[in-house]
Amino acid sequence: xxxxxxxLTRIKLRGHRRRRVAxxxxxxxxxxxxxxxxxxxxxxxxxxxxxxxxxxxxxxxxVPLGDILIHAGDLTENGSFEExxxxxxxxxxxxxxxxxxxxxxxxxxxDEAFLMKYPERRYGQSKTKQDLDWGDVIYxxxxxxxxxxxxxxxxxxxxxxxxxxxxxxxxxxYGISAFQYPxxxxxxxxxxxxxxxxxxxxxxxTHGPPHLHLDQxxxxxxxCPYLAxxxxxxxxxxxxxxxxxxxxxxxxxxxDSAQRAYEEVKTGWTGWEGVALMALMVVWARVKRFFxxxxxxxxxxxxxxxxxxxxHDELRNDAVVIDI
Numbered sequence: 001x002x003x004x005x006x007x008l009t010r011i012k013l014r015g016h017r018r019r020r021v022a023x024x025x026x027x028x029x030x031x032x033x034x035x036x037x038x039x040x041x042x043x044x045x046x047x048x049x050x051x052x053x054x055x056x057x058x059x060x061x062x063v064p065l066g067d068i069l070i071h072a073g074d075l076t077e078n079g080s081f082e083e084x085x086x087x088x089x090x091x092x093x094x095x096x097x098x099x100x101x102x103x104x105x106x107x108x109x110x111d112e113a114f115l116m117k118y119p120e121r122r123y124g125q126s127k128t129k130q131d132l133d134w135g136d137v138i139y140x141x142x143x144x145x146x147x148x149x150x151x152x153x154x155x156x157x158x159x160x161x162x163x164x165x166x167x168x169x170x171x172x173x174y175g176i177s178a179f180q181y182p183x184x185x186x187x188x189x190x191x192x193x194x195x196x197x198x199x200x201x202x203x204x205x206t207h208g209p210p211h212l213h214l215d216q217x218x219x220x221x222x223x224c225p226y227l228a229x230x231x232x233x234x235x236x237x238x239x240x241x242x243x244x245x246x247x248x249x250x251x252x253x254x255x256d257s258a259q260r261a262y263e264e265v266k267t268g269w270t271g272w273e274g275v276a277l278m279a280l281m282v283v284w285a286r287v288k289r290f291f292x293x294x295x296x297x298x299x300x301x302x303x304x305x306x307x308x309x310x311x312h313d314e315l316r317n318d319a320v321v322i323d324i
């Protein structure tokens with residue numbers, strides 16, 4: 001007698017139809033947006049080159065030239081004082097005018113609360129992060145900095161541009177590592193971003209990804225939906241992260257109401273009513289485009305800058321270069 005058992009590939013998760021319809025809608029919406037120009041607030045010759053890397057894990061990759069070098073965490077493998085100091089020495093030696101660093105879950109030396117709970121992760125060393133020589137590396141831990149960068153306008157006039165960068169090292173709890181929070185804690189990122197003033201940052205740097213943005217690991221989405229909420233609220237020009245080595249890459253997304261509705265459906269925060277609302281938003285965007293021209297929304301560029309991959313963290317990926 002032939003078996004009536006369904007193959008594993010036919011197993012369907014609850015809500016898969018909603019998610020499939022949402023996928024179709026957002027793909028149609030993104031095609032509609034794809035011909036819209038990427039809005040810039042400055043002439044082409046005044047672009048700032050941002051070089052993005054993450055998850056170097058004691059490796060020293062070749063880094064292209066630029067104005068700002070951003071390292072989004074996991075500078076080290078074990079987070080010992082020697083590893084962190086060697087990594088900072090390498091990072092500080094790079095020729096970029098500004099080097100910005102946010103810690104990752106492997107950089108345990110920088111999480112004093114974690115080391116109080118797990119003193120064995122000091123590896124018998126008495127030196128602390130207060131003993132580090134940072135060189136000219138800018139370290140951001142739930143904090144922001146505004147950088148002043150000289151640029152040249154189309155009239156060959158020297159000018160200055162300001163870029164505000166916010167950085168935070170936290171990732172959802174997974175194993176025993178530094179800078180982690182319960183994955184179902186809805187207010188964690190509210191508290192972290194509360195330190196910002198009314199001016200939104202141009203660049204957000206976090207170690208972990210926001211949910212649904214370059215966060216795929218096997219069949220699992222490892223990004224944080226509450227971080228995605230904050231990214232949508234702030235709409236930075238660039239969001240740099242790492243952590244999920246397998247999802248290295250770049251994507252350019254318009255963070256509009258249709259995109260937010262899509263993310264809520266995919267996260268499971270809303271049902272068919274969310275899909276219906278999303279469909280209305282997609283149709284309305286097409287109507288507005290027909291009568292009023294392309295959307296005035298600027299793109300947000302998401303970059304997973306993890307340079308290592310594989311079971312032994314081999315150097316596999318190039319730095320990602322973004323001009324803004």
